[in-house]
Amino acid sequence: MTRFILPTVATDGTICTCAACGHALGPAPWKRGAIRRDLPLAVAGGAAYDTGHAGVFLCQFICPGCAVLLDTETAMAGDAALDDRLHLPAAAN
Amino acid sequence: MDPMTFSIIRHRLFRIVDEAVITLKHVSGSAITNEGHDLMVSLYRADGTLLMGGVGFLHHLTSAAEACKAIIRRFQGQIGEADVYLLNDPYTAALHTSDIYLVAPIHHEGRLVAWSACFVHVTDIGAMNPGGFAPQAVDIYSEGFSSPGLKLLDRGEMRQDVLDTILNMVRSPEMVSLDLRSMIACCNVARDRMSALLTKYTAPVVDEACAALVEQSETLFRARLRALPDGQWQSRQYLDVQGETARVVLTMTKTDDRLVFDFTGSDPQSRHSINCTKWAALGGLFAPLFPLLCYDITWNEGVIRPVTMIAPEGSIVNCTRPAPVSVATVGAIQSVNNAACTTIGKMLAASPEYRDQATAVWHANHFAIFKFGANQRGGYSIGILTETFAGAGGARSFADGVDIGGEIPNPISRMANVETVEGAFPIRYLFRRRAPDSGGPGRYRGGTGGEMAIVQHRAPAGGIDYVISGKGARHPMSEGLAGGYPGAPNSYVWVHADAEAAPGSADRLETIPGTPEPVSWGVYPLRGQDALYVRWNGGGGYGDPIARDPAAVAADVTSGVVSARAAAEIYGVALAPDGGADSAATVALRGAIRTARLAVPEAAE
Ligand SMILES: [Zn+2]
Numbered sequence: 001m002t003r004f005i006l007p008t009v010a011t012d013g014t015i016c017t018c019a020a021c022g023h024a025l026g027p028a029p030w031k032r033g034a035i036r037r038d039l040p041l042a043v044a045g046g047a048a049y050d051t052g053h054a055g056v057f058l059c060q061f062i063c064p065g066c067a068v069l070l071d072t073e074t075a076m077a078g079d080a081a082l083d084d085r086l087h088l089p090a091a092a093n
Numbered sequence: 094m095d096p097m098t099f100s101i102i103r104h105r106l107f108r109i110v111d112e113a114v115i116t117l118k119h120v121s122g123s124a125i126t127n128e129g130h131d132l133m134v135s136l137y138r139a140d141g142t143l144l145m146g147g148v149g150f151l152h153h154l155t156s157a158a159e160a161c162k163a164i165i166r167r168f169q170g171q172i173g174e175a176d177v178y179l180l181n182d183p184y185t186a187a188l189h190t191s192d193i194y195l196v197a198p199i200h201h202e203g204r205l206v207a208w209s210a211c212f213v214h215v216t217d218i219g220a221m222n223p224g225g226f227a228p229q230a231v232d233i234y235s236e237g238f239s240s241p242g243l244k245l246l247d248r249g250e251m252r253q254d255v256l257d258t259i260l261n262m263v264r265s266p267e268m269v270s271l272d273l274r275s276m277i278a279c280c281n282v283a284r285d286r287m288s289a290l291l292t293k294y295t296a297p298v299v300d301e302a303c304a305a306l307v308e309q310s311e312t313l314f315r316a317r318l319r320a321l322p323d324g325q326w327q328s329r330q331y332l333d334v335q336g337e338t339a340r341v342v343l344t345m346t347k348t349d350d351r352l353v354f355d356f357t358g359s360d361p362q363s364r365h366s367i368n369c370t371k372w373a374a375l376g377g378l379f380a381p382l383f384p385l386l387c388y389d390i391t392w393n394e395g396v397i398r399p400v401t402m403i404a405p406e407g408s409i410v411n412c413t414r415p416a417p418v419s420v421a422t423v424g425a426i427q428s429v430n431n432a433a434c435t436t437i438g439k440m441l442a443a444s445p446e447y448r449d450q451a452t453a454v455w456h457a458n459h460f461a462i463f464k465f466g467a468n469q470r471g472g473y474s475i476g477i478l479t480e481t482f483a484g485a486g487g488a489r490s491f492a493d494g495v496d497i498g499g500e501i502p503n504p505i506s507r508m509a510n511v512e513t514v515e516g517a518f519p520i521r522y523l524f525r526r527r528a529p530d531s532g533g534p535g536r537y538r539g540g541t542g543g544e545m546a547i548v549q550h551r552a553p554a555g556g557i558d559y560v561i562s563g564k565g566a567r568h569p570m571s572e573g574l575a576g577g578y579p580g581a582p583n584s585y586v587w588v589h590a591d592a593e594a595a596p597g598s599a600d601r602l603e604t605i606p607g608t609p610e611p612v613s614w615g616v617y618p619l620r621g622q623d624a625l626y627v628r629w630n631g632g633g634g635y636g637d638p639i640a641r642d643p644a645a646v647a648a649d650v651t652s653g654v655v656s657a658r659a660a661a662e663i664y665g666v667a668l669a670p671d672g673g674a675d676s677a678a679t680v681a682l683r684g685a686i687r688t689a690r691l692a693v694p695e696a697a698e
Contacts (some may be wrong), residue, residue, distance in 0.1 A: 048530035048581035067687035069576035069637040086324035
């Protein structure tokens with residue numbers, strides 16, 4: 001049975017997949033199977049996001065299969081990615 | 094019990110809270126209360142547990158319950174009919190010293206049967222900076238008058254010595270007196286209406302209905318939780334002050350019919366007054382929980398029971414005395430609001446059944462700016478820029494966020510008219526409008542925040558001063574959902590006028606003549622022809638921006654809320670000469686954005 005960790009990421013209890021194209025992202029945490037792209041704020045969002053301070057990033061997690069944006073985080077260098085996952089009975093999802 | 098009687102009593106309790114809120118607003122003379130709606134009224138059971146949470150700032154509902162319990166403990170055996178108690182110590186229950194709780198027992202036929210509690214942000218509390226938010230405070234002792242509980246009215250009679258002592262410690266005592274009297278009026282209305290209800294239905298019947306109401310809320314909330322997926326969702330917030338960054342980190346775990354909010358990993362308490370106490374953190378996580386998960390469930394103790402909070406002692410979300418906390422409500426508490434909104438939003442979005450009730454984060458970053466100084470009528474004014482309550486809506490799975498759409502933790506927040514502010518202070522607005530590119534991009538765009546600029550205007554002292562507790566100028570805080578971007582961060586700019594500058598006009602930051610200097614924390618002047626410019630954050634977006642309807646992007650550009658640059662670079666929408674979307678060029682742009690995304694090597698953490 002397909003369940004969702006986020007609207008963009010599904011899981012069958014073992015393997016996480018892109019909800020748009022079905023590309024397998026691997027076992028939890030799903031972000032390990034995504035493309036991670038850390039954009040400096042000023043590059044990510046234009047002038048309104050350009051605070052004049054380096055070191056803050058818009059972190060994008062992208063499906064390697066269809067290039068859809070699966071999730072974003074505001075992050076500083078060195079911060080681990082947030083770990084969202086389902087707790088399903090008897091499965092590592 | 095008889096369902097008709099239960100239903101009637103339940104609705105009467107709603108109306109009692111509503112009428113008490115109206116009383117509070119109408120008696121108060123303070124813009125932060127009657128314009129910004131920085132207030133709260135709720136009813137509590139005889140043991141101090143939450144019975145009927147009202148509107149206003151929802152992070153007060155649980156902490157005011159703790160205030161009731163603290164008063165019960167302190168005054169056991171001395172609580173008389175028509176007493177009114179005051180409590181504002183953050184290490185006992187309050188959020189910060191300037192949010193004063195008045196807690197009033199409700200008796201029927203000689204027996205204590207319930208409590209009402211309310212708060213307003215009083216005009217001043219005697220902290221080292223006017224207005225209560227004290228960015229320069231180094232400890233709780235520099236944050237003004239603070240009481241873990243005192244009797245303000247004894248059986249309906251004002252204790253004048255106590256009132257005079259309080260008023261002797263604050264700036265603008267006439268306004269603080271009015272603040273306190275607005276809350277006393279509120280308590281009186283709550284008590285009178287409860288008395289009428291108790292007289293009509295008898296105390297045992299009302300008590301049975303109240304107990305049933307709490308049980309009903311618990312049953313309904315647990316059932317809702319069981320309908321949502323089990324899992325964990327995380328969020329992270331950054332608070333930047335004076336170049337120092339503090340993190341609030343949250344893991345929310347939902348198991349069956351229980352929720353655990355674990356703030357382990359959050360940074361140690363700060364030397365700056367952005368910290369919050371554990372009661373404040375608890376209130377902070379409930380502020381989005383009540384409206385997002387319990388919009389159709391009465392907000393009471395039954396909702397609190399399935400929830401557990403873990404907040405490490407000594408951290409920014411459970412600081413230890415005497416750490417300063419005066420900026421908590423727009424500091425750590427608001428970050429707890431935002432973090433909880435994000436994790437709850439993710440959990441709702443994970444459920445196809447509940448996805449349309451998920452939201453990206455709304456207005457995540459208040460800017461507490463208190464103007465103070467001699468006014469144009471020969472008096473002295475202190476007041477907040479109520480634009481901080483104007484907010485911005487987060488995007489949902491089916492719609493854009495509402496522009497200038499308020500905030501989740503306060504369903505009735507709003508801002509004052511420009512004319513109201515100009516009538517109270519010797520200032521003039523250059524402009525106030527929606528801020529371009531502030532709404533978080535997404536398939537559905539976050540609502541825009543706003544931008545504004547003010548100058549002094551015929552001020553008798555040549556100008557006024559302001560206290561600013563402005564974080565969020567480095568980090569976006571209104572997080573997006575499902576690939577949506579966060580809303581743009583805040584910006585605070587002091588524009589130093591050129592020496593010979595004449596009074597002028599401007600319609601955006603770039604057209605204000607002078608030299609811009611970012612400011613964020615402390616006390617600053619607004620004199621001569623200098624201007625203060627503020628931009629506040631938009632709401633978070635929902636979904637991939639390159640999936641947004643190109644026609645919607647073109648319409649946003651036409652209305653000025655999205656720039657042509659953002660349309661091309663973020664949304665991948667090319668504009669035709671007539672202002673509409675160029676379909677072929679848009680397909681090409683979006684293809685190029687996908688290619689660029691895939692060009693990044695797959696990176697394991
Ligand atoms: Zn995909």
